[in-house]
Amino acid sequence: MRPRIFLADDHPAVLKATTALLETQFEIVGNAVDGGTLVSEVIRLCPDAIVVDITMPVLNGIDAAHRLRETNPSVKIVFLTVHADHQFVEACMAEGALGYVLKAHMRVHLIPAIRAALVGKAYVCPYVST
Secondary structure (H helix, E strand, C coil): CCCEEEEECCCHHHHHHHHHHHCCCCEEEEEECCHHHHHHHHHHHCCCEEEECCCCCCCCHHHHHHHHHHHCCCCEEEEEECCCCHHHHHHHHHCCCCEEEEHHHHHHHHHHHHHHHHCCCCEECCCCCC
């Protein structure tokens, strides 16, 4: 059985590209274009992991991660974002994220980040600022 993944990004082209990259190895159970929908759908669908952008309407990805961790502390979260600054990495990890991948490097780093998160290990794309 393939791990069940939920995707959240406010750019349809990114959702399409992410789905195409991941669907051969994971079951994509749904997606959202805003943080509010992300929270309600993840609670409803109970995926094994979520891949979420930081900058989204209604509720940003970091705040959505916070809400999800309140309802399900074991949820596996991987951020997929354009933000390379270490303050964003720290904020995401403080909310319980296990993965942090830059969109420009997702072809190489997203699948390993998800696989690491699924077994409880952290994975940060090596191209973020320190």
